[in-house]
Amino acid sequence: MKPIATTRSTSGMPTGLLAVWWVVGSEIVIFGGLLGSYLMYRLSHDAWAGQAANTNTAIGTFNTLVLLTSSLFAVLAHRAAESGDGKKAARLLYYTIGGAVTFVCVKAFEWSTEIAHGYTITANTFWSFYYTAAGIHGLHVIAGAIIMAIVARDAAKNLELQRVELIGIYWHFVDIVWIFLFPLLYIAK
């Protein structure tokens, strides 16, 4: 009962792949608008450098490594899926999800420490951006992990293996957003 439309490929690119790239395109402008606003403020508020010094660079670095490692698992999962090994792909995707869970837990610890020290979302505009940008990114991490769990469950039964690549693309995008957020919020002085 699947419509013929879903099986055609006039452009030569699989439909799912095409759609994921458009999703990534729309996400780029969402984060682009947010980070663009942050940069414009940052350039006109020198005092924010002092605020950024209060973020925990060590924890930020650890989370960066966690995300990069999870992306590596996503790549390996894609390779396994290409060779038709759904079980292996699913296992690697679960490792990726493990990275996502670690990231979110570390983030929760980090935020609760900061809030306990009085750096809340209303402390000043730097912290507003800090929580807004990292919060929206965190929601993407959680959403990505949930979708990945669904993809992995199917992949373990050797179903819909092409989706392993699609969720991988999305996951790399989430990773790259963090690569922008990390220096902007933690390192730049």
Place this chain on the structure above:
Amino acid sequence: MAESIPSDAPAVADDHHGHEEPSFWSKYVFSTDHKMIAMQYMFTGMAMAVIGGFMAYAFRLQLAFPGIEVPGFGIVTPANYNALVTNHGAIMIFWVAMPVLIAAFGNYLIPLMCGCDDMVFPKLNRLSYQIFLLSALVLLSSFFVEGGGFGGGWTAYPPLSAKAEYSLTPLGSSIWLGAVALEFVAFLIGGINFITTAMNSRAPGMKLYDIPIVIWMIVIASILFLVSVGPLIAGAIMLIFDQQLGTAFFDPARGGDPVLWQHLFWFFGHPEVYVVLLPALGITAEIITVFARKKLFGYKTVLHTTIATGVLSFTVWAHHQFISGVDPRMAHVFTLTTLLISVPIAEMMFVYIATLYGGSIRLTTPMLWGLSFIAEFLIGGVTGIFLGASGSDIYFHDTYFVLAHFHYTFFPIAIIGTFAGLTFWFPKMFGRMMNDRLGKIHFWGTIIPFNFIFIPLFVLGMGGQHRRIFDYSNFPELSQPWMQDIRILATSALLIMLGFQIVFFYNFIVSLRRGEKASKNPWKSNTLEWTTDSPPPHGNWKELPTVYRGPYEYSVPGRDEDYWPQDQPN
């Protein structure tokens, strides 16, 4: 030519026949069929148009006769007035123009004109409509919470929109923003579906330059939307945080900047004009070629011009901020880009006129709407030049001149474009013809009063009348007798125009049930949707079509008939 047909083409027949008759719920409410989803969008959009029109009726009566008890509404208080104008604007753009022009026509036409049986993501399509419906309900609910509906203008400029002390709508303003955000999500999902369907599931043989212009326009509009809306989504989150959590993104007293919102809003808001304009232009192109019996003048020119317009539309947004403290040197740059963008649009107007030149024109109801689109939009475009030039905009900014200008663009887009498309595709959608005489009465009854509403408002704007003022009697220089007379004239014309919409609804309902049965191709058109039954069955064709030529081969010399459908080998 037969070898070029892939083997999957004839395999459709079995998929869509012989299954059980679906229940009411799965057929009308939870359908994944693109035609049904198009109808859902269409009727939701129409219902919202009635609500938006009712709002205009209430606040126009208040402006003509301050303090009057509006029949059906009651006394319009200042808070009511603000909520009415704000939501009138938001509804007409986000809940009428977008769902009808892009979502309804896009859903209906993309699979039918590209020769496939559905969207590439039917379930996402359904989800998109459900989120859209939810957004409409959320918006309407904002009127019933404490403090009432949001009244900070459809552009929601902070600090007015950011602080409950100023807007006096502690909940209404956040619910309004949430509704807008949900609507954006619905159209992002829908837009990705439109783009990928047109890119990936066209009929065999349909090359890029064989795609009907209206499909190109809807797809380019979806891309513009997708690329421009992001910053406003980010901005909406920031504004909701300002409202509800007490952050200070847009609060100048605590280090924020209200002009940032204006940038984020108009970076989306100006491309948005083209997002809704392009589908209307596309519908007009289809109608004009069919009823002039002539090939579209310069297909590739139109297409390239559209792409140029789309790119340019990202460079003009700050012309909304000439008096918001933008650096005058930047104002020069944005004046230049704004005047530049009138070139491709003017070019398209000339292309349409050139298409008409020498054609054998048939003045059917859809053709009248198509022609009036060109005439009326022209007035909107020309008056835009005064506002795009920073020198004159400083005087015209925030007056009724601006208001009349954008109504001369949005009314042709949202109302004329919709009626054009609806009267043109009605036989295909519902299998019956609309009454042409009633259609023409409705046409003249809409177009003539429309001009009597907004031409006088240009005059008021040049006389210095500011927008968003509840009662002009507090301003002696704006309440001279001639000004009040013009307000009464505009309001009377609005009442006449709204009255004539009854003719449309009567015609619509009676034609649905008792109209003359429509043949497959009543207008003798070339595009693929006219090669299947009216209305198309589930799955659209018994055997999916193959395309052999472009969509505008009318009056080709040496042929017996003056049209040449895309799916005929010769």
